[in-house]
Amino acid sequence: VRHDELADQNCAIARSTAVLGERWVWVILRQAFTGTRRFDDFQKTVGLSRNMLADRLSHLVDHDILRREQYAETPRPLFEYRLTDKGKALFPSLLALMRWGEEWTDLPDGPPVEVVHDSCGQVTHATVVCSECGEALDARHTHGRPAAPSYVRAQ
Amino acid sequence: VRHDELADQNCAIARSTAVLGERWVWVILRQAFTGTRRFDDFQKTVGLSRNMLADRLSHLVDHDILRREQYAETPRPLFEYRLTDKGKALFPSLLALMRWGEEWTDLPDGPPVEVVHDSCGQVTHATVVCSECGEALDARHTHGRPAAPSYVRAQ
Numbered sequence: 103v104r105h106d107e108l109a110d111q112n113c114a115i116a117r118s119t120a121v122l123g124e125r126w127v128w129v130i131l132r133q134a135f136t137g138t139r140r141f142d143d144f145q146k147t148v149g150l151s152r153n154m155l156a157d158r159l160s161h162l163v164d165h166d167i168l169r170r171e172q173y174a175e176t177p178r179p180l181f182e183y184r185l186t187d188k189g190k191a192l193f194p195s196l197l198a199l200m201r202w203g204e205e206w207t208d209l210p211d212g213p214p215v216e217v218v219h220d221s222c223g224q225v226t227h228a229t230v231v232c233s234e235c236g237e238a239l240d241a242r243h244t245h246g247r248p249a250a251p252s253y254v255r256a257q
Numbered sequence: 258v259r260h261d262e263l264a265d266q267n268c269a270i271a272r273s274t275a276v277l278g279e280r281w282v283w284v285i286l287r288q289a290f291t292g293t294r295r296f297d298d299f300q301k302t303v304g305l306s307r308n309m310l311a312d313r314l315s316h317l318v319d320h321d322i323l324r325r326e327q328y329a330e331t332p333r334p335l336f337e338y339r340l341t342d343k344g345k346a347l348f349p350s351l352l353a354l355m356r357w358g359e360e361w362t363d364l365p366d367g368p369p370v371e372v373v374h375d376s377c378g379q380v381t382h383a384t385v386v387c388s389e390c391g392e393a394l395d396a397r398h399t400h401g402r403p404a405a406p407s408y409v410r411a412q
Contacts, residue, residue, distance in 0.1 A: 107304070108280065108281070108284070109362075111284075111304075112364065112365065112366070112369050113284070113287070113358075113369065113370075114354075114355045114356075114357075114358030114359045114362065114364060114368055114369075114370075115283050115284060115287045115351065115354060115355050115358060116283075116284050116287075116358075117358050117362035117363075117364065118283070118354045118355070118357055118358035118362060119280070119281075119282075119283040119284065119354065120362075121362070122354070123278060123279065123280045123281070123282070123283065124278065125263065125274070125278045126263070126274075126278070127274070127278070128270050128271075128273070128274040128278065129263070129266075129268070129270060129271050129274065132268070132270045132271075135396050136401060149262070149266075185396075188361045190395075190396060191357055191360065191361060192357060193385075193394070193395055193396040194353050194356075194357075194383075194384075194385030194393075194394060194395075195350065195353040195354050195357055195385075196270065197385055197394060198349050198350040198353040198385055199269075199270060199273045199274065199277070199350050200269045200270050200273070201269075201349075202269075202273055202346055202347060202349075202350055203268075203269030203270060203271075203272050203273035204269045205346065206343045206346060207264075207269060207272035207273060207275075207276070208272075209267065209269060209272065210267065211267070212404065213269055213404050214267050214268065214269075214403065214404055215268075215269075215401045215402065215403060215404055216401070216402060216403075216404040216405070217399050217400070217401050218399060218400050218401070218402060219387045219389060219390065219392070219394065219398065219399050220398045220399060220400065221387070221390065221392055221398050222387060222389055222390035222392065224387070224389035224390065225389075226387040226388055226389055226390075226394065226399065227388040228349075228385050228386075228387075228388070228394060229349075229385070229386050229387070229388045230349030230350075230352055230353055230383050230384070230385055230386075231383075231384050231385075231386050231391075232374045232376070232377060232379070232381040232383075232384070233381055233382040233383070233384045234374065234377055234379035234380075234381055235374065235376065235377035235379065235381075236386075236391065237374070237376055237377065238349075239348070239349060239352060239374065239381065239383060240345075240348055240349075241290050241340075241345055241348040243374065243375045243376050244372050244373060244374050244375060244381065245372070245373055245375065246291060246370045246371070246372050246373070247370065247371060247373060248369065248370060248371075249367065249368050249369055249370055249371040250371070
């Protein structure tokens with residue numbers, strides 16, 4: 103019930119986290135982005151019980167973040183889970199969370215993984231910038247305001 | 258127990274979401290970033306029961322994302338909740354989630370809020386770019402690899 107309330111709010115944050123505020127969801131997404139597709143592979147890498155993992159995968163399928171596709175018929179139907187466009191669009195958020203985690207969660211031996219940006223060949227750190235001027239965004243130099251109706255319509 | 262397992266993983270995503278994968282946490286953070294500090298104001302704007310809100314605020318204080326400060330002594334001790342540096346560092350992730358929510362969660366009348374970047378004066382959309390070359394990051398043009406020990410040490 104609580105979750106439905108979140109999903110019904112007229113707020114992009116509330117509605118996102120109604121879907122993504124489930125425990126383990128981001129770890130499943132981490133795996134999906136690194137190419138994991140099959141149930142057993144998710145189980146090995148995520149480390150959840152089969153029941154719980156099945157529940158979380160269904161949740162992501164229900165919200166159109168993963169899609170479930172059959173890849174074998176015999177000896178029994180087998181399915182894999184692939185990111186949809188809606189799911190792929192979470193990559194920037196995943197990187198932003200990852201960077202925060204690297205900087206603030208006291209990883210015992212430092213970040214275990216580095217992300218390489220193939221386009222430039224460098225080890226990259228996700229940086230959240232203004233779409234208009236390219237400067238890094240922080241709370242001190244931004245403010246929210248009700249969206250102008252014309253602006254809303256133009257979306 | 259499940260949450261402790263997440264927090265113990267050697268992974269920035271798992272450790273972030275051990276803290277941030279609680280329901281309502283991001284809506285509370287949304288309010289904190291817009292200047293809400295007092296319990297009653299959080300309650301009005303977040304729309305949670307007092308018990309649940311108190312629980313979530315404690316969770317964020319326990320994880321050093323909010324700090325609890327007394328602002329009045331009479332007629333009874335009154336406290337407010339302020340973002341710590343660790344909490345403020347979540348702003349880019351909040352903006353990235355907000356943008357995803359705007360684009361993918363079918364807000365009934367479009368995004369209700371727009372974010373103005375005071376430095377350039379424009380309505381801004383959070384964009385996640387490479388720290389090295391400034392290009393927008395997506396999953397197709399990046400790959401992860403185990404961090405080199407020297408790189409880890411340099412963090």
